[in-house]
Every structure is written in C-alpha cells, then in structure tokens.
Amino acid sequence: MANRLVNMPRLQSILSAEGIDAIVATSPENVTYASGYWALSQWIRRGPQTYVLVPAADPEDACLVASSSLLDLLADQRVWVKDVRRFGYFRMDRTEGQLDALSARQAALEDLPVEDDALTALVAALEARGLASARIAVDELGLLPGHWEQLQARLPHAQLVPAMRLFRAIRAVKTAVEINSLRQAAQITERSIAAALAIARPGITEIAMARAFHTQTVAENAWPVLGCIGFGSRSAMPNVQPSETALAIGDIIRFDAGGRYNHYRADIARIATLGPAPDRVRRYHRALHLGVEAALQAIKPGVAASTIFDVAVETVRREGIPHYARSHVGHGIGLDGYDLPDLTPTSSDLIEEGMVLCVETPYYELGWGGLQVEDTVVVRADGVETFMTTSGALMEVGA
Amino acid sequence: MANRLVNMPRLQSILSAEGIDAIVATSPENVTYASGYWALSQWIRRGPQTYVLVPAADPEDACLVASSSLLDLLADQRVWVKDVRRFGYFRMDRTEGQLDALSARQAALEDLPVEDDALTALVAALEARGLASARIAVDELGLLPGHWEQLQARLPHAQLVPAMRLFRAIRAVKTAVEINSLRQAAQITERSIAAALAIARPGITEIAMARAFHTQTVAENAWPVLGCIGFGSRSAMPNVQPSETALAIGDIIRFDAGGRYNHYRADIARIATLGPAPDRVRRYHRALHLGVEAALQAIKPGVAASTIFDVAVETVRREGIPHYARSHVGHGIGLDGYDLPDLTPTSSDLIEEGMVLCVETPYYELGWGGLQVEDTVVVRADGVETFMTTSGALMEVGA
Structure with a gap:
C-alpha cells in the first residue's frame, strides 16, 4: 500500500458512512488516483473511457477497465489493481523470439478476453462481484452524456449515485x-x-x-x-x-x-x-x-x-x-x-x-x-x- | 471574418441540412472554435462551464456565456462574438483614475448584469432570440451529467439534439x-x-x-x-x-x-x-x-x-x-x-x-x-x- 496514491482507509470510511457498496472512477484524475493508471488519451482529450471499480468491502478486488490501445501503459506503470478487463480492437504484432519482462506483461494483457466497449466491461466486472443489485457510486465527471442512463438500463436493480463529490472528499486528505x-x-x-x-x-x-x-x-x-x-x-x-x-x-x-x-x-x-x-x-x-x-x-x-x-x-x-x-x-x-x-x-x-x-x-x-x-x-x-x-x-x- | 477560427459557411450549411435553428458549444475545443474565446479554467480542469450560442439564421447574433472570473481573457483575446452574458461572482477592485483600453473593455464586461449560473444565462440568451421552442443542437461533451435534463426542463418546448457530431463535421474543413x-x-x-x-x-x-x-x-x-x-x-x-x-x-x-x-x-x-x-x-x-x-x-x-x-x-x-x-x-x-x-x-x-x-x-x-x-x-x-x-x-x- 505504501506507494499507492489512493487513501484507502478514507475511501472505505466515506463509502461506509454513505452506505455505498462500490465506487467507480471515470475521470482521468479519479482513475489515476484510484489505481495509479495514467491512461494518456483520456488526459489529453475528452471522450476516451477508462474506469476503476473499487468494492467497498474488499478494495483489493478492484477492477480496471482499459482500452486495448492503452495496455502498454498499464504494463509499464505502477498499477496495483490486478483484475483488468479490456475493450476495443487494437492491432499489435508480436515478435517470434523470447519476450522481455515488460513485453511479456503487455502480451499477457493483450491475451485477455476483449469486450466491445467500456460500459460492457464495467457491467461484467460488477456482475462478477455480485454487485449488480448494489448501491454503486459512479463518478459522473468522465462519463459522456447517455452513459449514466445506459449503465442504469443494463443494471436495472442497481442503485446508482453520483461519486464526484465522494471522490473529492476522499482525495482531500493526501497519502x-x-x-x-x-x-x-x-x-x-x-x-x-x-x-x-x-x-x-x-x-x-x-x-x-x-x-x-x-x-x-x-x-x-x-x-x-x-x-x-x-x-x-x-x-x-x-x-x-x-x-x-x-x-x-x-x-x-x-x-x-x-x-x-x-x-x-x-x-x-x-x-x-x-x-x-x-x-x-x-x-x-x-x-x-x-x-x-x-x-x-x-x-x-x-x-x-x-x-x-x-x-x-x-x-x-x-x-x-x-x-x-x-x-x-x-x-x-x-x-x-x-x-x-x-x-x-x-x-x-x-x-x-x-x-x-x-x-x-x-x-x-x-x-x-x-x-x-x-x-x-x-x-x-x-x-x-x-x-x-x-x-x-x-x-x-x-x- | 478573415481571422475567425470557425468555418461559418460550413456551420450554416450543416445546420440547414439537419434542420437545426441554433447550435451551442460547451466543450473547450468547441467554445474556442465557435468564438475565439480561450477560457483557461475549462481547458485545464473538468467542470467549469462556458458556452457559445450560434443562431443558424443569423450567426452574427451569437452569444457568449462566460464566468465572471474569466472576463479578463475575453477582454484580452480576439473574440468576435459581441453579446456576452456573464454568470457567477468574482471580486475585482477598480482604480479611481482613467482606465487604459484593455482595462476599460474588462470593466465594461464586469458591468454587465450577472446571472446565477451558466445554464440560466444560456436559457436567457435563447429566450431573447425567440429560440425557446426551437430545434437546438447542444454540444454534450462539455456539459456535466444532469445539465442536459435541466436545460430541457427549463426549455420544455425546445427540441434538444446532440451537437458533438455536428461540431466534428463542421471542424473537419479548416479555415x-x-x-x-x-x-x-x-x-x-x-x-x-x-x-x-x-x-x-x-x-x-x-x-x-x-x-x-x-x-x-x-x-x-x-x-x-x-x-x-x-x-x-x-x-x-x-x-x-x-x-x-x-x-x-x-x-x-x-x-x-x-x-x-x-x-x-x-x-x-x-x-x-x-x-x-x-x-x-x-x-x-x-x-x-x-x-x-x-x-x-x-x-x-x-x-x-x-x-x-x-x-x-x-x-x-x-x-x-x-x-x-x-x-x-x-x-x-x-x-x-x-x-x-x-x-x-x-x-x-x-x-x-x-x-x-x-x-x-x-x-x-x-x-x-x-x-x-x-x-x-x-x-x-x-x-x-x-x-x-x-x-x-x-x-x-x-x-
């Protein structure tokens, strides 16, 4: 935990006080904060989606939803989240010889199953954790208009609440x-x-x-x-x-x-x-x-x-x-x-x-x-x- | 028109083809594109709101909705939009002597009536142009979740359609x-x-x-x-x-x-x-x-x-x-x-x-x-x- 950005005790305490089962980061600041992952394209443009799901009860069971085009940075950065779900197509060739450690990490990420889009991957990650009917705080700042409604439609039993305010409260006390x-x-x-x-x-x-x-x-x-x-x-x-x-x-x-x-x-x-x-x-x-x-x-x-x-x-x-x-x-x-x-x-x-x-x-x-x-x-x-x-x-x- | 960024003939042609009466820029790229106004805070953070309203029939009657805290940049930049509606409180003192030209422009902007928030100013600008029941394309990329619904609720007779796609089409051919x-x-x-x-x-x-x-x-x-x-x-x-x-x-x-x-x-x-x-x-x-x-x-x-x-x-x-x-x-x-x-x-x-x-x-x-x-x-x-x-x-x- 020593080199994590996220203040996990504070995150857990705030989620507990609000009765929230899981929190989802979507904006660049909150994605980097929650996971350590700096996903270039969302930092320099508006629109590209990257998510981090942190279950309140077991934060170590967090999940990162990443574009196939940005897996290189995930392999190269200090990201503590173990479960990665990727989405979208990106063409990478692979050399025939032995892979160095960094390339091998990247290859392993590229060999993961692929989802069509970021929301589909997020829904799958929530369902896999039994959170489909949970109270879920979703960071509204990184979503595009319509995403919130799509997520609610695909998780009809979930109670979605805005997370921007919660992330700001969590981030206020620095690690x-x-x-x-x-x-x-x-x-x-x-x-x-x-x-x-x-x-x-x-x-x-x-x-x-x-x-x-x-x-x-x-x-x-x-x-x-x-x-x-x-x-x-x-x-x-x-x-x-x-x-x-x-x-x-x-x-x-x-x-x-x-x-x-x-x-x-x-x-x-x-x-x-x-x-x-x-x-x-x-x-x-x-x-x-x-x-x-x-x-x-x-x-x-x-x-x-x-x-x-x-x-x-x-x-x-x-x-x-x-x-x-x-x-x-x-x-x-x-x-x-x-x-x-x-x-x-x-x-x-x-x-x-x-x-x-x-x-x-x-x-x-x-x-x-x-x-x-x-x-x-x-x-x-x-x-x-x-x-x-x-x-x-x-x-x-x-x- | 010679030093404008916006391709106005293309904007008018695309709005006409889609039967749209007015278009509203909200994201930093589209605000700068539509007006020439570079509103610092929306470029380096997510959340701050700035809008440009361009009526299809009379683009010269465009309106800029700007935060009171960013009027200095409006006074200092080459912005062709004449009608400015400001919102929010910002404290500026004013010297007792004669104002130089730049300070006088800024003072004139600060003397404009002030609205509570950006959406209120936008609604007023639309109503003043008889566009309250119009078909209005609104750039969804710069809005925060909830803004779209608030705008629709305050303009119940307007038909709101997403403008991100239209702005991308307009911006494709450069001036x-x-x-x-x-x-x-x-x-x-x-x-x-x-x-x-x-x-x-x-x-x-x-x-x-x-x-x-x-x-x-x-x-x-x-x-x-x-x-x-x-x-x-x-x-x-x-x-x-x-x-x-x-x-x-x-x-x-x-x-x-x-x-x-x-x-x-x-x-x-x-x-x-x-x-x-x-x-x-x-x-x-x-x-x-x-x-x-x-x-x-x-x-x-x-x-x-x-x-x-x-x-x-x-x-x-x-x-x-x-x-x-x-x-x-x-x-x-x-x-x-x-x-x-x-x-x-x-x-x-x-x-x-x-x-x-x-x-x-x-x-x-x-x-x-x-x-x-x-x-x-x-x-x-x-x-x-x-x-x-x-x-x-x-x-x-x-x-």
Whole structure:
C-alpha cells in the first residue's frame, strides 16, 4: 500500500458512512488516483473511457477497465489493481523470439478476453462481484452524456449515485506519495519563477518571461499547465496570458503559475517589481503577505475552513487594504488544481491532517495592478509544514 | 471574418441540412472554435462551464456565456462574438483614475448584469432570440451529467439534439487561420524532434531526449502535449512514456509527438536509429514510408477516406510487410488531436479541400520494436500541400 496514491482507509470510511457498496472512477484524475493508471488519451482529450471499480468491502478486488490501445501503459506503470478487463480492437504484432519482462506483461494483457466497449466491461466486472443489485457510486465527471442512463438500463436493480463529490472528499486528505509529488511540483514552480525573474530587465516581454518559466519546468521533468504572468496593469488580470507587453521600471510582475509533476499540480503566486517598488505596491503587498502568514498560523486539524478565511481577510484589512474582499483564500490541490477544502466564508469543511492547501490572498485592482501571495503547505498534527523554499515577500529585481 | 477560427459557411450549411435553428458549444475545443474565446479554467480542469450560442439564421447574433472570473481573457483575446452574458461572482477592485483600453473593455464586461449560473444565462440568451421552442443542437461533451435534463426542463418546448457530431463535421474543413496555426504546430514539432535527436548518443535516456524535445517546443512558444518517445523494444509501445531506459547502438528511436500552438495540436511521427539501422528496421521502415507516400499521392477532394486506407495498407504489404494490418492510417487534426475524417476501412467520409490530415502507418511488434511515419498535410483542390519540412525517411544518428 505504501506507494499507492489512493487513501484507502478514507475511501472505505466515506463509502461506509454513505452506505455505498462500490465506487467507480471515470475521470482521468479519479482513475489515476484510484489505481495509479495514467491512461494518456483520456488526459489529453475528452471522450476516451477508462474506469476503476473499487468494492467497498474488499478494495483489493478492484477492477480496471482499459482500452486495448492503452495496455502498454498499464504494463509499464505502477498499477496495483490486478483484475483488468479490456475493450476495443487494437492491432499489435508480436515478435517470434523470447519476450522481455515488460513485453511479456503487455502480451499477457493483450491475451485477455476483449469486450466491445467500456460500459460492457464495467457491467461484467460488477456482475462478477455480485454487485449488480448494489448501491454503486459512479463518478459522473468522465462519463459522456447517455452513459449514466445506459449503465442504469443494463443494471436495472442497481442503485446508482453520483461519486464526484465522494471522490473529492476522499482525495482531500493526501497519502505520503501524493505529498511528496505535490512538494516537488511546488518547488519546481518556485525554481521556475526564479528562472523567469533572472531575465527581468526593461523591455523583456511577458512571453519571454513565460518561456523562461516553462523552460525550467520542463528541465525538471514537469509539464507546463498554468502560466499566468502579467506586467504592470496587466497584472490585475486574474488569468493573464503572456503577451508581447514589455516590462518597464516600476512595473509589477505577477506570477500565478505551476506545472504538473508525477501527475500532481502546483499553483504558486509571487510578486516582483522591476526596480524599487512604488509605495502603494509595497504597502498592499505587505498586507497580503501578512494575510497568508496569519492564515498559515491558524491552520491546524479541526479548525474550520471558514475561520481560515476570516483570519486571512481580517488581517489584510487591518494591515493595509481596508476594502479587501474575496470569495476564497485558497483551496486544496492534488491531481486537480482545485481539490477540497475550499477556504471560503461559507465552507463547512474542517481542516484535517494530511490536507495539502494553497493559501492565497490575491488583490486585483483593474487599471492599477494585481498582487498575490500563494503558498502551498501540508497540514500536520500541530500545524502546517510549508513546501515553500522561498518567502512570499515582495521581490525587487533587475533594473 | 478573415481571422475567425470557425468555418461559418460550413456551420450554416450543416445546420440547414439537419434542420437545426441554433447550435451551442460547451466543450473547450468547441467554445474556442465557435468564438475565439480561450477560457483557461475549462481547458485545464473538468467542470467549469462556458458556452457559445450560434443562431443558424443569423450567426452574427451569437452569444457568449462566460464566468465572471474569466472576463479578463475575453477582454484580452480576439473574440468576435459581441453579446456576452456573464454568470457567477468574482471580486475585482477598480482604480479611481482613467482606465487604459484593455482595462476599460474588462470593466465594461464586469458591468454587465450577472446571472446565477451558466445554464440560466444560456436559457436567457435563447429566450431573447425567440429560440425557446426551437430545434437546438447542444454540444454534450462539455456539459456535466444532469445539465442536459435541466436545460430541457427549463426549455420544455425546445427540441434538444446532440451537437458533438455536428461540431466534428463542421471542424473537419479548416479555415485559413486554422491552417496557419496547424502548419506552425507541425513544424515546431519537427524542430523539436531535430533538437531531441541532436543529443542522441549511447547512454542517453528517453527522459533526457523528451526534455530536449519539450524544451524546443517551449522555446517556440508552444505547449507540450504529446511526447511518446521510446527506445529499442520500448518503441513498440504505442503510447510509450519516457523512462530512464538508456539508448544503445542499433536501437530504434520512435517519436510520436506534438505540442499545441495557438491552441492547435500537432501529431508527427519520425524514426531514427542510433548508428546504422539493422536490416529489418530499414526494410520495414521503407515499406511504411512508401505507404504514407502512396496515401498522400491518393488524397484529393472527393476521394473516399476508405480508399486512402486501402492504398496505404496495400502499399505497405506489397513493399515489405506482408502481414501489415491497421484499424486506421490517419485522422484529421485541429483543436483536438483527433478531428474528422478518420482514415479507416469502413469510413463513409469523403476527402474535402481544406481538411488537415495526419497520415500515418505505425507498425508495433511487441518484443522487437515500433516504426512509424506520420506526416501532416492540408488538402488542396488538386492534392495535398504538406506541412512537413523534413522527410519521413529513416534517420541514422549519433554513435
């Protein structure tokens, strides 16, 4: 179990509390989470189907439903699920000589019986486990419209309930292997910000700085995903996409960015100015930074997410932005960029040990600029352990 | 119209042929296609909703349904749709001074009335156009389960039909701006393969070569997406993900890879060997290459996709791999990696001028290796114009 992504005790506990007999992953995040299987085509397109069935009573009896065209990745990856049902046609030739170990694993998978489609394979897997009349949570996020109704029609005695909410609840508390990947993803992002800021000088464009950012991400074997990098008044655009805008002395440089490492996301925000920061930038940024620091101090198992929100917002207001308002001051992060909990004023979530949180206090003032501090931390028994190797303080660079 | 992605005459013709009054895009590919709007969060996560409504009778009266949190990108991008309906809360402060042009556009969008959610905004847009009882094609790919039923319940007199199939048919024939992006994406991929092969030497790993590949992609302002790079017997894995496997003299190096440029995908395959190629590699590769060349010669408007399949497979068999078998020899490419047409033996599609095709003859022999030639071309009135600046011939490198 040590190198599994899935938090199996939490999965079992949540299924038990809801009276659910089995859960089925269908979306890329939940398939990878439940099994370790990263099925390329569903990650880069919408439509391709892959499923993981986990029976609540005996999770080791899980089943993976995989396309015949993706069995190579199943043979090559660390997937703990033993029972595989494949579907669809894919042509592979086979050499006449002895097979190496990897090829032999792939050959064994290709020799499995084949079903016509993914739903047929899933129905067979459920029936084989005596779950045809069970209460089954099905992840609605990866299904195509109509699939839910087809599944219900083929399992008329089953009670299907949506699983997206349950998977989000399960994924909220990370396992050790997830925490390690998230730490690395976060630190790769910090180094990518440093690499980008290293080329800051008057006249450099947002696009050039983004290129430096992503180049470092790739150099560390991560995938570029989020790259909001804006200069001057463009820093007020929450989702700013790099343009040919050139950097000038006194400009804010806002990063809200992060790649994907071992499938796990990063989401970090840092602010610099080219040359000395204007006074209001310095004052406002200090207040935002203190807001994050206060929130991090307040995070402990058992504390309400809404309390963290209040601490952050009240600190920012008291320390220098009296009109500061937000809908949230952070969120969980994992295979998805927005895992639970949400740090909102109305959240009913409690902080738990093992949650990995992005804590942030963005401030967007249209026509002036945007400032933001966003750190990633893991919740431990007595507070937070930060993933950050850099301070969220304002940086004055170049010039 | 000149810089629009959407092929509006084709859209109107297909809607007219199917008796459809309006079409609604919901998936990221179709939203960007229909409007030019690239709404970050729906591209990197599943769940966030953005819609484009295009009335068949008057496409210029299109409507964009956008989240309040993504209005900055709408202000900053080339979006031709004038009517915007926003939904959801997002906090933006506004400076007291004069606004620059970009900030003023964003401010105007933020001053629009706000709806509670995306479906409510869509229903209002349909009602405002007298389409509440119309026959409406709705892209099912971007909706969440339940949305379809909710939409039908709120428009009880409307006839909703799935639009995914229609959008795929519309997108199959590219506009000039799409062709330019696809050409650039393909050529960036060729240069990324060259950059990767430039470091080929005994002992280099698949991961190191993938890093060189993606670094070049990023250097050309494209996003890494597909990076199947395998050595030796691992080249037989269709979806091979780079590992610590080290390159040895005589090894096959297989690339099936491509990034995303201006939102448009690339998918190119090339083969090299480290040092002189073993005889069977050379013979088989020559046959596969001739298969692609013959297919490209056969592609003309009006020819059946199934004919292209037959030409490719028969050529490969005749030229040296008598047992060659495939389910397809290529596909369209665009915002999605697999656009129409599919070059399959059972396809009923005809080749049309303006289609952009990936034509490929992969051969995977488990335990031995994989070989593949994949070129991207655009169909012109009298045949194909290739995007390739390199030959698909086998390359012998390094050593």
